[in-house]
Amino acid sequence: MTSSALRGTPLIERYREFLPVTDATPVISMGEGATPLVRLDALSECLELDVHVKLEGLNPTGSFKDRGMCFAMSKAVEEGATAVICASTGNTSAAAAAYAARAGLTCAVIIPGGKIALGKLAQALIYGAKVLAVDGNFDDALRIVRELSEKHPIALVNSLNPFRLEGQKTAAFEVCDALGDAPDVLCIPVGNAGNISAYWMGFNEYRDAGRSTGLPRMMGFQAEGSAPLVRGEVVTAPETVATAIRIGNPVRGEQAMAAMTESGGGVDSVTDEEILAAYRMLASSEGVFCEPSSASSVAGLIKAQAAGRFTKGERVVCVLTGNGLKDPDTAISQSGGVVEIPADYAAAEKALYGD
Numbered sequence: 001m002t003s004s005a006l007r008g009t010p011l012i013e014r015y016r017e018f019l020p021v022t023d024a025t026p027v028i029s030m031g032e033g034a035t036p037l038v039r040l041d042a043l044s045e046c047l048e049l050d051v052h053v054k055l056e057g058l059n060p061t062g063s064f065k066d067r068g069m070c071f072a073m074s075k076a077v078e079e080g081a082t083a084v085i086c087a088s089t090g091n092t093s094a095a096a097a098a099y100a101a102r103a104g105l106t107c108a109v110i111i112p113g114g115k116i117a118l119g120k121l122a123q124a125l126i127y128g129a130k131v132l133a134v135d136g137n138f139d140d141a142l143r144i145v146r147e148l149s150e151k152h153p154i155a156l157v158n159s160l161n162p163f164r165l166e167g168q169k170t171a172a173f174e175v176c177d178a179l180g181d182a183p184d185v186l187c188i189p190v191g192n193a194g195n196i197s198a199y200w201m202g203f204n205e206y207r208d209a210g211r212s213t214g215l216p217r218m219m220g221f222q223a224e225g226s227a228p229l230v231r232g233e234v235v236t237a238p239e240t241v242a243t244a245i246r247i248g249n250p251v252r253g254e255q256a257m258a259a260m261t262e263s264g265g266g267v268d269s270v271t272d273e274e275i276l277a278a279y280r281m282l283a284s285s286e287g288v289f290c291e292p293s294s295a296s297s298v299a300g301l302i303k304a305q306a307a308g309r310f311t312k313g314e315r316v317v318c319v320l321t322g323n324g325l326k327d328p329d330t331a332i333s334q335s336g337g338v339v340e341i342p343a344d345y346a347a348a349e350k351a352l353y354g355d
């Protein structure tokens with residue numbers, strides 16, 4: 001069966017044998033996962049590689065976070081939690097708020113004030129979460145959330161929560177199923193470093209279970225202004241247009257570095273200009289609209305190819321982690337403006353075809 005035929009089936013059911021579920025685990029789901037893997041023909045030809053993108057923006061709340069959140073929420077309910085909390089650059093808060101609403105739990109989220117994309121804020125609010133904006137960054141928000149969850153009966157659903165990674169590793173299974181085996185290379189944005197760690201777990205578990213044979217080189221990309229893993233030190237004032245990965249002290253940093261080193265891949269940074277160029281190119285040349293952070297995987301691929309990091313024809317998967325609609329402000333500011341015309345035919349014809 002193709003992955004598209006399985007859309008709508010709860011992720012937990014599809015990969016039950018790979019997940020720490022018991023008969024007591026409720027299945028909280030909105031049909032997450034089973035996202036398309038799409039070949040980028042123009043980019044493949046240009047780079048002389050076989051490039052595919054995993055469209056994680058097609059998950060129910062528009063990002064890969066749903067994979068981990070459906071499972072973290074199911075486990076929270078199993079363990080008797082009535083409330084959940086997370087720090088977030090936006091997508092985790094949207095997913096937590098949605099799945100908490102579905103599970104009947106209350107949800108609180110702490111976000112960096114003024115630094116999350118508009119669509120993500122709208123999501124957290126409409127799903128009914130209590131939203132606190134700190135005068136600080138994600139790392140500050142996470143520090144506060146960790147302390148709150150230690151002192152109060154509220155379950156932490158950041159990627160520190162091991163069930164988040166368990167759910168997210170299923171994306172690696174889907175990549176292997178869609179391609180028939182693991183790709184040669186996986187390019188992925190890195191923020192708090194949970195997702196790259198989850199993919200590496202997934203590729204290893206699938207291979208160990210005999211469901212795939214190889215393992216990809218794991219190549220993680222951070223934004224230049226918030227690249228603690230590239231610099232080898234905490235970044236106290238991270239800055240980038242890719243707000244989802246505006247993180248200076250990644251919790252899963254060591255695990256992610258181990259995955260990149262062990263796999264023969266590595267970590268690198270891309271500038272905001274490179275990210276935005278890839279973001280515009282994906283939309284205008286391939287019809288793929290992702291958020292800026294997601295485009296860092298493709299920006300990184302282009303940079304790595306220029307540095308001769310690949311062999312001709314290698315199969316590369318770039319993870320496009322979130323939907324472009326999340327961040328309408330950046331999309332509009334990166335595009336040509338609207339042409340305003342009076343409501344008549346001649347004006348439209350003139351605007352399109354000239355005099």
Ligand code: F0G
Pocket residue numbers: 063065087088089090091092093159189190191192193194195196244245291293294321322
């Ligand atoms: N891409 C997007 C769109 C994200 O939202 C995130 C993380 C990442 C990539 C990086 O993933 O943190 O596992 O390395 N967003 C988190 C959030 C931090 O709060 O939504 P990571």
